[in-house]
Amino acid sequence: MTRRTVAQVMPEAGESVPEVATLPEQAQHTAFLASVSSLLAGSLDYQETLEQLAQLAIQSLADWCIIDMVEEDQTPWRMAVAHRDPATADLARELEQWPPPGGASPSALTRVLRTGQSGFYPVAPVADDLVVDAEELRHRFLALAKPVSVMIVPLAARGRTLGAITLVSTQPSRRYERSDLALAEELARRAALAADNARLYREARAAERRAGFLAEASRMLADSLDYATTLGSVVHLAVPFLADWCAAVLLQKDGSLRQVAEAHVDPAKVGLVRLIGEAWSQSDAPSLLRTAMRTGESGLRREISDAFLASVATTPEHLAMLRQLSPRSSMVVPLLARGRMLGGLSFVGTEARPRYGAADLAVAEDLARRAALALDNARLYRQAQDARLQAEGANRAKDEFLSVVSHELRTPLTPILAWARMLRRGGFEPGVAARALDVIERNARSQAQLVEDLLDVSRIISGKLRLEVRPLELAGVVEGATEAARPAAEAKGIQLVSVLDPRSGKVEGDGERLRQVVSNLLSNAIKFTPGGGRVEVRLRRLAGDVTLTVIDTGKGIAPEFLPHLFERFRQADSSSTRSYGGLGVGLAIVRHVVELHGGAVRATSAGEGQGAAFTVTLPAIAASGATATPGEPPGRPEPTTYPALDGLHVLVVDNEPDTCDLLATLLSRCGAETRTACSAAEARTLFGRWKVDVLVSDLGMPGEDGYALLRDLRSRAGERGDALPAIALTAYARAEDRVKALASGFERHVVKPVEPSELVSIVADVAGRS
Structure with a gap:
């Protein structure tokens, strides 16, 4: 037979092809199918069934048998390859591992899988791709196997094409006939039903195993x-x-x-x-x-x-x-x-x-x-665990902090109350009485500073710490803070040295807050430096920054505590046996104020007993014709004489009688005539009976506050053609409190506790007596 194309080989639709199987051949076919049925009935192993079927096929029906199955996603997959010639074993293994052509690749196999109709090629055309997709492997298969005749029959069961069986004859003496195709199709029909049963059994077992696997997974994960x-x-x-x-x-x-x-x-x-x-x-x-x-x-x-x-x-x-x-x-x-x-x-x-x-x-x-x-x-x-631990840690820190606050507030109260009671009894020599007053004043200032630090921390936490920024010479600020700290250093026998470069330049900053930074660093250095030690303050210009460094020869800082040094309420030793007092907020305030100025602060220490160095870096501003504000030294001594307030009528309003009595006594000793009121209503009564030149009033009072009182008294004073200068003396110390007081008409906002000399000077100033 001459070589023809597939189209020439395939019979036209409806063409009659006579069955040529002889009686002996029919007997052989019947025996073959009986063997197939026996084989298929003996196993529910999907893979094993298909492999045995391929082996059975090459014994009676083909020299090569290739079985491809279709997965659930319609992808064909090679399941078995069997052959007669041992010389082609390597090729068979390669064919078995190589995937069959996919649905997108036109081939005889894919046409059978798509249509469910057998492919019958009594004469195998060399140029047509019958069994493989890859060019190189196809040519080697054709060269080695030399297929003479090919049949591809679908494996169909329960209305679904499961795969296909490719049968290849390589013997020129045997070309497939229609009787062979009928036998192959019957083989495929029986095999498909058995394969589908095996598939269903396999899927049922697999589903059972998967369910068990996932149940075990859930148990382990739980x-x-x-x-x-x-x-x-x-x-x-x-x-x-x-x-x-x-x-x-x-x-x-x-x-x-x-x-x-x-x-x-x-x-x-x-x-x-x-x-x-x-x-x-x-x-x-x-x-x-x-x-x-x-x-x-x-x-x-x-x-x-x-x-x-x-x-x-x-x-x-x-x-x-x-x-x-x-x-x-x-x-x-x-x-x-x-x-x-x-x-x-x-x-x-x-x-x-x-x-x-x-x-x-x-x-x-x-x-x-x-x-x-x-x-x-x-x-x-x-x-949740981390949050719980953090909450527990915060509670512990809060309890420890409250304990420290109680200790630090009670400590100065002890000498204040004790000396006050002993002085009341009298009998002390003038020198002892003067020393007692010094102790009372020093501890009262200490207590006021503790309260101020707590207020600063509150402002930092709430984000309400504000700066009044202007150009200033940092050297003046540092010099003033250093001189204010010198008495404390000398009292401990500590040498306090300052090396200030006058060319360090100006910064944009809040003078009071920067003085607080320097004071906190110096007080910290003096506190932790033993007698006979040294504290050095350096100020210099470095590139575009002004750098302040405070170096001490004190107890140093443990390496593990360095990362926590600038945290609020953190102390290296917070035990009841600690050697150093304080709330543990000073350095936190330093860090926050410096960062608000656009700067940075860092600490270094070689370890405990090796001293420490704190370095503050602030951005310098370019030199200009503007005059920078020099820093004034804080803590100026209390003047021995106060401004004269002779003949000045001052109305003092505060709901605390002790405060009223104190202010009246202070102003009276400076020559002023005073009246006191412990409520807004009482103040109105006095205002109607007595000419008032200056009003000094608290803001927060029961019933009616100082803002409402000022509005009423100003209105009544205006009716009389009088001016009424007013001073707000209050414990409300926030920046927004100051703004509100000034916006409400008060000439000055003064925060308690106030220095006597400062209050007298402010009263004189608003009255035009300065």
Whole structure:
């Protein structure tokens, strides 16, 4: 027979082809089909059934038998290859591993799978692709096997095409006839029914195993609230049920990936899996897992070729490690819970495992969903635990802080109350009485400073610490603060040295707050430096910054405490046996004030007993013609004489009688005539009976505050044609309190406690007596 095309070989529709099987051949066919039925009835193993069927076919019907099945996603997959000629064993193994042509590739096989109609080729055309898709393999098959005649019959059962059987004759003396096709179709019909039964049985068993697997997974995941334990359980559960090796990666805060758990059927290869994962994690090379995590969609690669491994390997060494593990098929599934991408799972099968399919991917996705929820629950539990620990720590810190505050406030109260009671009894020599008054004043100032520090901390926490910024010479501020600290240093026998560069320049800043920074650093250095030590203050210009450094030879700072040095309420020693007092807020105030100025502060110490150095860096401003405000030294001595207030009528209003009595006594001794009122109503009565030149009033009072009182008295004074200067003397010390008082008409806002000389000077000033 001459070579013809497939179209020429295939009979026209409706053409009659006579059956030529003889009686002996029919008997052989009947015996063959009986053997087939016996074989198919004896096994429910899907793979084993198909392989035995292929072997049976080459004994009676073909020299080559190739069986391809269609997966649930309609992808054909080679299940069995059998042949008669031992010389073609290598080719058979290659054909078995090579996937059949897909639905998009036109071929005789795909036409049969698509139409469900047999392909009958009594004369096999060399140029037509009958059995394989790849060019090189097709040509080698044609050259070695030399097919003479081919039949491709569909495996159909229950209205569905399950696959196809390709039968090839390589003997020139035997070309397939219609009787052979009828026999092959009957073979396929019986095989399809058996294969479908085996498939259903396999799927039922697989579903049962999957249900058991997922139930066990849920149990194990419920047993742990630690993410590392959770992922370790997942990968070890997946191997070997779902994979020959499995790895879990987590998405880090910076967007990088970190492999946190891995497992392999061979424990000796777990380290190799770990190295492969680390190589991928440290590389930005594209990978199936990265794609899955970016898109949130799982990935399935049924066949992993060496070319694919080469394309995803990051280095030659990485490729060599991949080849050692012989991956054949893989799945990647993202770990996604409550809309958050947490990481991903990789499942890899080797040659010992059937290639992954849609059912495997469904199990992997179910497992990943459960694992992701367990991970997120572990994360939420850990956050709750951290929040609880932080809350407990905050409560402890609060209790410790309140204890320290109580101690620090009670400490100065002890000498104040004790000396006041003893002075009341009298009998002291003038020198002792003067010393007692000094002690009372010093401790009262200490207590006032504690209160001021607490108020500053409150302003910092609420974000209400405000600056009054203007150009100023920092050297003046530092010099004033240094001189104010000198008495305390001299009292401890500490040498206080200042090295101030007059060319250090100007900064934009709040003079009072910067003086507070320097004072806090100096008092801290003096407190922790023993007698005979040294404290040095340096100020210099460095590039575009002004740098202040306070260096001491004191007790130093332990390395583990350095990171917490500028935190609020943190002290290296907060025990009841501590050697140094204080609230532990001074350095926190320093840091916040410096940062509000756009600067930075840092501390260094070689360790305990090695002293410490604190460096403040502030941005300098360019020199200009404007005159910078010099810093005035704080803590000026109380003047021995006060401004004269002779004949001045002052109305003092405060709901605290002691305060009223104190202010009246102070102003009266300066020549003023005073009246006191403990409420707004009482003040109105006095105002109607007595001419008032200056009003000194508290703001917060029961019933009616100082703002309403001032509005009423100003209105009445205006009716009489009088001016009424007013001073707000209050414990409300916030910047917004000052703004409100001035906006309400008060000429001055004075914060309690106030220096007597300061109050007298302010009264004189608003009255025009200064």
